[in-house]
Amino acid sequence: MQQQASFGQHDSGTLYLVPTPIGNLADMTFRAVDTLKQVDLIAAEDTRNTQKLLNHFEIETKQISFHEHNTQQRIPELIHQLKAGVNIAQVSDAGMPSISDPGHELVNAAIAANIPVVPLPGANAATTALIASGLAPQPFMFYGFLPRKSGAQTRELEQLASQTQTMIFYESPHRVAKTLAVMQSVFGDRQAVLAREVTKRYEEFIRGSLSELATYAEESARGEFVVMVAGRDEQAAPTSDLPLKDQVQAGIDQGQSPNDSIKAVAKANQLKKQIVYNAYHEIGD
Known part of the structure; x- marks a missing residue:
């Protein structure tokens, strides 16, 4: 100590x-x-x-x-x-x-x-953006910059998909549209907020679904961004603490086909079927 x-x-x-x-x-x-x-x-x-x-x-x-x-x-x-x-x-x-x-x-x-x-206390883009976002201010998880390579980024987001707290990321203007599209594919079309140029003259908040924000970013993405994404709905939280692969195997052991078990686990965990498929077949590990 x-x-x-x-x-x-x-x-x-x-x-x-x-x-x-x-x-x-x-x-x-x-x-x-x-x-x-x-x-x-x-x-x-x-x-x-x-x-x-x-x-x-x-x-x-x-x-x-x-x-x-x-x-x-x-x-x-x-x-x-x-x-x-x-x-x-x-x-x-x-x-x-x-x-x-x-x-x-x-x-x-x-x-x-x-x-x-x-x-010393002072300026911080993440918390400054969060309190004006309209998303739940606590609990929240600050991540910062995601990996740049698409495969690593997708795997990291898959690990975050079950989080129920608001998630905060930083992103540059030339990558934000692609990052939002990947977030939508992994998280589903959740509510999210882009905070652009926080504290500066052209400060702006863009609120909507991930698909709407991805479209916006494709057409107009200038300045530095704070990306805030709503956590998964706690009402839809998984009932099992088992890894996804084990959840699928449990369904198979109970008589389901692998495909049906993957579908069920994806629905129970509010995840894309492809994510559960990849986890079960250990694709990308």
Whole structure:
């Protein structure tokens, strides 16, 4: 067990996790600005992008790059400086560090070295979009970006098909239409919401079925998207905790044909028949 106070006297520096605006500079908090001014060093995902933010708020603190391609090199350097008493703020290009952005490995390294890790509250696209979506705000599951390859994406969505909470994803404009189509094929035509350009001038919410949103995205998809999908209807939740293959086999053992058992299991689990077929025949494993 480790118990760590965020504030007080420490033998090391402190790692501050500082969220930055996701589009509207007015969302920067007073505390975030003060923290970036007071720390000794800012570890930024893109120093050029962060420099624009620093210039706007007249922050003169030195930066160092910290992104997914130099993580292994930078973490030992940053931990060494933190141990020497240097206070460091970590920022991503927009939003919360570690949430679909670099940061998690640095946090773990700091915790392992008994260095205080202090998070600041601030802008986050997922929860900001969720509260205006009209979908159930809790419970919810944040996923982030799905795999890009179609096969891996489909398999991941199949694993999520039984979730009953609202699911939140991030997606880019050139992939969102295809992703929505795959979601429809796996989840069925559930209600969903697209939040486009959250906090920015052209912020927009598009609400409807997955098929309607897929059509919209094919015709007009600009900006960054938060994709929110309703969870499966709890009234239609499966009555068995068995894996799909075992559910099909149970029906066969009771005298059903494999095809009839697959149909029954698909209906009971509110899933596409193809998903159950693939699970039973271990296709795609």
